[in-house]
Amino acid sequence: MSTEAAIDIDREKGNFSYDTDYEYDAGVGLSKDTVNYITDVKGEDDWVRAFRLKALEIFNSKPLPTHWATKDLENIDFDKFRYYLSKGQQPSRTWDDVPDDIKATFERLGIPEQERAFLAGVEAQFDSEAAYSRMKDELSKEGVIFVGSTEGLKDHPEIFRKYFGKVIPTGDNKFSALNSAVFSGGSFIYIPPGVKVKQPLQAYFRINAENFGQFERTLIIADEGAEVTYMEGCTAPKFETTTLHSAVVELVALKGAKIQYITVQNWSSNVFNLVTKRGLAEEDAEIKWIDCNIGSRLTMKYPGVILKGRGARGEVLSIALAGDGQHQDTGAKMIHAADDTTSNIIAKSISVGEGRSTYRGQVHIPKHLKGCRNNTECDALLINTNSRTDTYPAITVRGDDNSVQHEASVSKVNAEQIFYLMQRGLNEGEAMSLAVNGFINDLVKQFPMEYSVELKRLIDMEMEGSVG
Amino acid sequence: MQSMVTVNSETEFLSEAVFEHFLSRNAGLPSWLVKQKEKSWVDYLALPAPSRSMESWRFANVTGLGVEGFRLAPTLEPSETHSLLEASKRIESNSGELVFGNDDLIHEEALSAELSEKGVIFEPLSRAFAKHSEILEEFFMAQESALGSEKFTALHTALNRNGTLLFVPENVEIELPFVSFHWAKGEESAVFPHTLVIAKDNSKVTFVDVYGSDDKDLAQLACGVSTLYAGPGANVEYHYVQNWNESSLSFNRLTTITQRDANIRAFGINIGSKHARSEGHTIIDGAGSNAELFSMTVAHDSQEMDQRTLQSHNAPNSRSNLLFKNALQDESKTIFSGLIKVAEEAQQTDAYQTNRNLLLNPSAEANSLPGLEILANDVKCSHGATTGQIDEEQLFYLLARGVSKPTAQKLLVFGFFEEILKQIKHEELADYHRQLVQQKFGNA
Numbered sequence: 024m025s026t027e028a029a030i031d032i033d034r035e036k037g038n039f040s041y042d043t044d045y046e047y048d049a050g051v052g053l054s055k056d057t058v059n060y061i062t063d064v065k066g067e068d069d070w071v072r073a074f075r076l077k078a079l080e081i082f083n084s085k086p087l088p089t090h091w092a093t094k095d096l097e098n099i100d101f102d103k104f105r106y107y108l109s110k111g112q113q114p115s116r117t118w119d120d121v122p123d124d125i126k127a128t129f130e131r132l133g134i135p136e137q138e139r140a141f142l143a144g145v146e147a148q149f150d151s152e153a154a155y156s157r158m159k160d161e162l163s164k165e166g167v168i169f170v171g172s173t174e175g176l177k178d179h180p181e182i183f184r185k186y187f188g189k190v191i192p193t194g195d196n197k198f199s200a201l202n203s204a205v206f207s208g209g210s211f212i213y214i215p216p217g218v219k220v221k222q223p224l225q226a227y228f229r230i231n232a233e234n235f236g237q238f239e240r241t242l243i244i245a246d247e248g249a250e251v252t253y254m255e256g257c258t259a260p261k262f263e264t265t266t267l268h269s270a271v272v273e274l275v276a277l278k279g280a281k282i283q284y285i286t287v288q289n290w291s292s293n294v295f296n297l298v299t300k301r302g303l304a305e306e307d308a309e310i311k312w313i314d315c316n317i318g319s320r321l322t323m324k325y326p327g328v329i330l331k332g333r334g335a336r337g338e339v340l341s342i343a344l345a346g347d348g349q350h351q352d353t354g355a356k357m358i359h360a361a362d363d364t365t366s367n368i369i370a371k372s373i374s375v376g377e378g379r380s381t382y383r384g385q386v387h388i389p390k391h392l393k394g395c396r397n398n399t400e401c402d403a404l405l406i407n408t409n410s411r412t413d414t415y416p417a418i419t420v421r422g423d424d425n426s427v428q429h430e431a432s433v434s435k436v437n438a439e440q441i442f443y444l445m446q447r448g449l450n451e452g453e454a455m456s457l458a459v460n461g462f463i464n465d466l467v468k469q470f471p472m473e474y475s476v477e478l479k480r481l482i483d484m485e486m487e488g489s490v491g
Numbered sequence: 492m493q494s495m496v497t498v499n500s501e502t503e504f505l506s507e508a509v510f511e512h513f514l515s516r517n518a519g520l521p522s523w524l525v526k527q528k529e530k531s532w533v534d535y536l537a538l539p540a541p542s543r544s545m546e547s548w549r550f551a552n553v554t555g556l557g558v559e560g561f562r563l564a565p566t567l568e569p570s571e572t573h574s575l576l577e578a579s580k581r582i583e584s585n586s587g588e589l590v591f592g593n594d595d596l597i598h599e600e601a602l603s604a605e606l607s608e609k610g611v612i613f614e615p616l617s618r619a620f621a622k623h624s625e626i627l628e629e630f631f632m633a634q635e636s637a638l639g640s641e642k643f644t645a646l647h648t649a650l651n652r653n654g655t656l657l658f659v660p661e662n663v664e665i666e667l668p669f670v671s672f673h674w675a676k677g678e679e680s681a682v683f684p685h686t687l688v689i690a691k692d693n694s695k696v697t698f699v700d701v702y703g704s705d706d707k708d709l710a711q712l713a714c715g716v717s718t719l720y721a722g723p724g725a726n727v728e729y730h731y732v733q734n735w736n737e738s739s740l741s742f743n744r745l746t747t748i749t750q751r752d753a754n755i756r757a758f759g760i761n762i763g764s765k766h767a768r769s770e771g772h773t774i775i776d777g778a779g780s781n782a783e784l785f786s787m788t789v790a791h792d793s794q795e796m797d798q799r800t801l802q803s804h805n806a807p808n809s810r811s812n813l814l815f816k817n818a819l820q821d822e823s824k825t826i827f828s829g830l831i832k833v834a835e836e837a838q839q840t841d842a843y844q845t846n847r848n849l850l851l852n853p854s855a856e857a858n859s860l861p862g863l864e865i866l867a868n869d870v871k872c873s874h875g876a877t878t879g880q881i882d883e884e885q886l887f888y889l890l891a892r893g894v895s896k897p898t899a900q901k902l903l904v905f906g907f908f909e910e911i912l913k914q915i916k917h918e919e920l921a922d923y924h925r926q927l928v929q930q931k932f933g934n935a
Contacts, residue, residue, distance in 0.1 A: 091546045390854055405868035409835060414863040418876055419550065423853035426879035433865045433872040 049107035055079065058204055061107045065173050065207070068180070078193045078203030085197040093350060095321050099295055104267055106205040106238070166215040169224060172240045175211025182213050183242055190273040190303045190329070198323075199299040202238045202271040209239030209270065214249035214280075223252040223285070223471060241272040245280035245308075252283040254474065266294045268319075274302035274310055278332065281309045287474060289318035289481065292348055296322040301356070304364075306332030313470060315342045316351045317481055325383055327356030330364035330395075340466050341370040344482070345378030345410075354383035354416075355399075359425075363394040370401045371463050374410035384416040386427055393423035401431035404462050406455070436462075456483050503562035505681060505712075507536065510649060513563060517652050521624045527632065531648035538642035547639025550826045550858040551797050555766060556740065558646065561712035564593035564680035571676065572597045575705055579672040582699060584919055586667040587613045592674045592705075594653045594682050606665065612658035613669055616685060619656040626658060630687055634718055634746040638770040638799045643742040647683050647714045654685025659694040661722075668697035668730075668917060675713060675735065676705040686717035690725040690753075697728040697917065702743075703763065704736035713741040713764075721753035723777065728756045730920060732927060734763040737794065743769040749809075751777035758915060759786040760924055761796050762931050771800040775809045775837070782811040785911045787924070789931040790823035790855070800829040802844065804837040804867075813844045816911060818904050819855035820932075828860035831874065835866040844874040849881065849907055851900070901932050 302310035312326035328337030339355035357366035372380035403412035444454035590598035848857035889899035
């Protein structure tokens with residue numbers, strides 16, 4: 024009897040970092056001074072300062088959610104992080120303005136120059152501030168606003184202030200409060216009525232300073248009948264000590280609007296990735312989260328949709344890959360708040376070696392509603408004998424003619440499939456990679472092309488040469 | 492209603508002083524038991540009351556779970572027990588029957604001499620604590636609570652004084668069921684029913700617990716614990732009927748432990764209580780065992796039925812299958828929280844969990860928390876939860892055949908439960924269960 028060896032994920036691949044000198048540095052630790060410092064450096068209005076200070080109070084007053092979440096959270100030492108770093112430069116409009124060392128970092132990230140030209144708008148965040156930001160002329164002409172959070176609040180308060188912090192209130196959870204206190208970077212996007220942005224808007228995030236937490240804040244508003252797809256990909260170099268990433272992403276889809284938000288998260292395996300993402304869908308609007316988590320030490324992320332208008336639709340497609348030392352605690356929330364709203368959740372997870380993947384879900388249909396539907400499917404694949412998976416959905420249904428179905432299954436890779444593939448001359452790693460890709464294939468197909476290619480490549484990388 | 496009890500002492504109420512009073516009322520308990528009770532009473536006082544922030548009480552209405560307003564149930568006069576004895580004539584083809592009124596034995600149909608000779612023990616705990624102290628010292632309250640009701644379990648251990656011990660020796664197979672009826676009577680009465688079934692190697696036995704109230708509207712407290720040990724190759728079937736009156740607060744914990752190749756089938760009916768909390772922990776400790784867990788809940792008015800289950804797979808090659816069905820009327824509320832835990836060494840486990848909720852009124856609320864924690868990789872595990880209404884097409888079909896709407900609805904709801912009822916082999920039991928489920932709709 025042979026036992027399968029653990030599949031090792033080689034985290035050294037892609038490890039690189041550059042020495043950079045930070046012009047602004049809020050120092051280590053979190054206090055009122057830190058918050059005031061950030062606000063001063065950014066030259067923010069008083070209401071933003073008040074918002075941040077209030078958030079800091081809430082953050083300090085809230086306990087860690089360890090009564091249901093993993094105790095690993097207790098290993099986060101909030102006093103050891105730098106909460107703000109900046110090169111001090113304004114978001115640049117042309118590629119030539121971007122400093123050379125930052126360009127070099129992006130080069131290593133593998134964002135080819137040609138691809139950038141293709142993208143409708145590239146916002147590459149280097150540490151806290153947007154290092155590079157450019158949009159195609161035609162989008163500007165159509166009235167699309169695509170700026171950093173600082174710029175958004177400063178230059179377009181009439182648009183962004185109304186929804187800022189409304190979908191995810193500061194006190195939603197400890198980490199949304201933290202983000203609200205120290206946020207910097209992220210994207211603020213407004214799509215005017217009826218404008219359908221054909222190509223995805225894209226932003227790359229990257230952490231590049233030891234012990235530096237990144238707290239980007241993103242708010243996307245699609246006005247009536249507008250459509251937009253936003254893609255976010257993350258990689259980070261490896262550091263000696265843990266790094267904290269705690270973003271807040273708010274989406275607002277007004278009547279008949281469609282927003283698709285795609286994430287490929289591949290932080291290095293020492294990052295705590297504690298993210299709050301939620302969308303608000305008005306009448307006949309549609310919000311779709313496509314969420315793929317491959318990296319980080321601990322990810323806690325449950326993208327949600329508040330289905331506020333009649334006929335609104337919410338969807339979460341989630342893929343998680345947990346390797347040794349990783350815990351992917353992901354899921355979805357669907358809060359039905361109007362008649363005839365529908366939601367769909369499909370979550371697939373793969374646990375490799377001692378990896379642990381967890382699905383947490385919430386579906387809520389209150390009393391006064393009718394005609395609401397939810398479908399939830401969670402499938403988990405366990406590769407090794409010491410792999411682990413958990414599923415914790417919570418479903419509440421009242422009202423008239425509402426229906427909910429939830430299904431979850433756990434399985435392992437079929438030994439016969441592997442045997443068959445090896446008979447055809449593949450080695451075990453390649454066979455495993457094929458089987459795993461097959462498991463998530465129906466979800467990956469829904470990703471935009473370049474992402475599904477990237478994802479397949481990532482899975483191959485994780486599996487290759489790792490069995491036997 | 493006549494008031495049959497006079498408050499003879501403040502110390503009867505479940506306050507700090509009640510425990511000393513309880514011990515003085517129940518002299519002569521073995522010393523190990525007194526020690527266990529003393530420790531439990533300290534635990535009970537120290538443990539926190541349920542709160543919403545506790546994951547194990549999520550969605551539950553935790554106000555109104557206070558027990559201080561209840562008191563030790565008074566001993567009944569013989570004249571007060573007639574109606575209870577009458578109501579206990581439900582499962583006549585049995586192997587033995589015990590009837591308890593306010594935790595006192597009020598009727599006994601002992602097991603046959605033949606079974607007695609084979610070593611079968613079927614005794615009320617009030618006798619067994621002295622007579623079979625060595626068995627009880629090993630098995631009585633030997634299992635920890637795992638699902639949130641630790642405080643109420645401690646209360647049970649401290650204040651329990653009766654219940655049933657059923658011991659079935661190796662290779663003894665008994666077809667007809669053993670039955671216990673547990674009745675509560677009187678205002679504010681608190682009862683602590685207990686059942687302990689120990690089925691040794693390759694034995695076979697069926698046990699039925701029926702819980703009910705004599706009074707329709709007097710608030711009562713029931714805090715019960717049942718534990719089933721299925722030894723290697725044993726076959727144990729267990730039924731419980733929770734039918735306390737609808738002013739009552741009830742807690743029930745069922746723990747089942749299987750050893751190698753054991754088979755467990757458990758059927759639960761939840762129809763009574765104002766607020767019923769029931770916890771079912773199935774512990775698969777032996778390879779090759781099989782557990783089937785069924786429950787039927789019918790809730791109406793503002794009843795809250797809170798069910799928490801845990802299927803712990805600690806051994807390989809075993810199977811467990813849970814099916815809990817709830818039908819909700821009026822403003823009622825159900826919570827089903829189930830977890831399958833598969834330990835790292837429990838390879839080749841097949842574990843399933845299904846919760847089906849039928850909402851018969853827009854104001855009813857069904858909560859489902861079906862969970863999985865899987866640490867072994869060679870397993871087949873799944874759970875499913877659905878919540879919906881009566882199928883419109885099926886209803887239309889019946890209406891088109893001239894069946895009135897209320898009748899058609901009833902028929903479809905009965906059909907909903909038939910999936911479980913048809914699994915019950917013992918005819919009298921199946922009929923009794925069917926009747927209980929259907930009666931609830933007659934009264935609605």
